[in-house]
Amino acid sequence: MQKKIIVVFFALGLLACGSPKGKTDKLKTSEAPQQVDHPGEVIYKRHCLSCHQVNAGGIPKMYPPLAKNKVISGDKEPLIDIVLNGMSGEIEVNGEIYNGVMASYRNLSDKEVADVLNYLRAGFGNSGEKVTVDDVKALR
Numbered sequence: 001m002q003k004k005i006i007v008v009f010f011a012l013g014l015l016a017c018g019s020p021k022g023k024t025d026k027l028k029t030s031e032a033p034q035q036v037d038h039p040g041e042v043i044y045k046r047h048c049l050s051c052h053q054v055n056a057g058g059i060p061k062m063y064p065p066l067a068k069n070k071v072i073s074g075d076k077e078p079l080i081d082i083v084l085n086g087m088s089g090e091i092e093v094n095g096e097i098y099n100g101v102m103a104s105y106r107n108l109s110d111k112e113v114a115d116v117l118n119y120l121r122a123g124f125g126n127s128g129e130k131v132t133v134d135d136v137k138a139l140r
């Protein structure tokens with residue numbers, strides 16, 4: 001009798017240990033499509049964040065903010081051109097003067113350039129038509 005009880009408890013124990021694992025595996029697969037991290041986020045963090053900062057806020061007088069930025073939300077061509085060829089010279093962004101140098105990011109692939117610009121245009125108080133891989137290819 002006692003043996004039977006032990007066996008039952010043992011089985012219950014196995015079930016209890018086994019089921020949460022099964023559950024989390026299931027959760028993971030069902031949640032995967034909801035992970036909508038923008039592919040441009042990684043590019044931004046790796047290549048742009050060091051100057052343009054978290055939340056694309058920039059550093060006053062040194063690195064212009066890319067948040068709420070007219071150039072980011074503006075025509076695609078000049079925007080793509082900046083990333084491919086860099087830029088220098090005096091500019092005014094949100095009332096602040098910048099006169100720095102930004103290097104070319106030509107080493108990024110067409111898709112990476114499109115992704116990072118779409119990431120910036122899809123948030124941060126910006127907007128704009130989607131930049132496509134072909135747009136970047138045409139200007140490279």
Ligand code: HEC
Pocket residue numbers: 044047048049050051052062063064066069070071072079082083087088089090091093098099100101102103105116117
């Ligand atoms: C080493 C610092 C640095 C990095 C890294 C950097 N930038 Fe810049 N960026 C600048 C500077 C400085 C300017 C302003 C140049 C000037 O004064 O003419 C600028 C300007 C810009 C502008 C124009 C803003 C405007 O209002 O005219 C855009 C767009 C831009 N950067 C996008 C990017 C993107 C996208 C990346 C990542 C792929 C990036 N930058 C990486 C320093 C940087």
